[in-house]
Amino acid sequence: MTAKLAVLISGNGSNLQAIIDAIHTKALDAEIVLVVSNRKNAFGLVRAERAGIPTRYFPLKPYTDAGRPRTEYDADLAQIVTEYRPDWVVLAGWMHILSKAFLDHFPYRVVNLHPALPGQFPGAHAIADAFAAFRRGEIKQTGCMVHLVPDEAVDAGPVIGVAEVPIYRTDTLETLTDRMHQAEHRLLVQSLQRLIVGDEEEIIDDEEGDAESVGHAEDGKTGKNARKRSRAR
Ligand code: GRF
Numbered sequence: 610m611t612a613k614l615a616v617l618i619s620g621n622g623s624n625l626q627a628i629i630d631a632i633h634t635k636a637l638d639a640e641i642v643l644v645v646s647n648r649k650n651a652f653g654l655v656r657a658e659r660a661g662i663p664t665r666y667f668p669l670k671p672y673t674d675a676g677r678p679r680t681e682y683d684a685d686l687a688q689i690v691t692e693y694r695p696d697w698v699v700l701a702g703w704m705h706i707l708s709k710a711f712l713d714h715f716p717y718r719v720v721n722l723h724p725a726l727p728g729q730f731p732g733a734h735a736i737a738d739a740f741a742a743f744r745r746g747e748i749k750q751t752g753c754m755v756h757l758v759p760d761e762a763v764d765a766g767p768v769i770g771v772a773e774v775p776i777y778r779t780d781t782l783e784t785l786t787d788r789m790h791q792a793e794h795r796l797l798v799q800s801l802q803r804l805i806v807g808d809e810e811e812i813i814d815d816e817e818g819d820a821e822s823v824g825h826a827e828d829g830k831t832g833k834n835a836r837k838r839s840r841a842r
Contacts, residue, residue, distance in 0.1 A: 615695035622653020627794035683710035755800035770800035
């Protein structure tokens with residue numbers, strides 16, 4: 610069954626483009642039902658419109674200007690996304706931390722892409738932080754990960770997929786960033802397909818009365834065992 614994805618972005622949207630392209634080539638059995646951006650000029654919105662995908666621009670500023678709490682923004686965002694009945698909510702360069710007011714609407718159905726290895730360099734400057742650590746001799750490589758977002762922990766949660774990315778002495782921040790993005794595009798598509806296929810296997814398992822066999826994996830080994838049985842819809 611083709612999975613429905615809602616993709617949340619804040620910028621260029623090259624990872625969104627990777628998903629669009631993978632759907633087009635049938636590498637990914639999915640349909641993007643909605644793209645949301647919190648930034649009006651995010652190029653990802655243009656990419657979505659070109660692909661004929663519904664878009665929403667939903668900024669935080671009107672809420673903060675009105676003194677409304679962040680949880681109200683998150684709850685309203687959840688309502689918008691829920692209308693499209695996605696199977697998965699994909700944070701592909703979404704630069705807001707989501708509270709439980711959003712996450713509780715999609716338990717174990719929110720997927721985040723982060724440009725660092727598990728447990729390393731959380732936050733918005735992960736690639737630069739890794740490059741600086743390399744220059745200090747603290748690390749030899751970096752990487753990226755796709756993980757579930759069950760709670761408000763930043764850039765942490767059950768790991769779906771990991772890709773290691775080498776850093777070379779000749780690298781600049783720009784060359785490393787470029788290599789990271791290439792790795793992210795591949796990893797995000799692979800990880801989403803794994804989750805989608807896992808859903809199909811789960812249904813087969815259910816029919817065989819094997820419903821108790823699925824638990825949680827924190828070890829990066831991925832697959833259907835990496836999450837709980839709950840759906841966004
Ligand atoms: C990616 O590096 C993502 O991991 C990070 O923001 C960047 C978004 O890139 N959180 P893009 O908008 O998908 O091109």
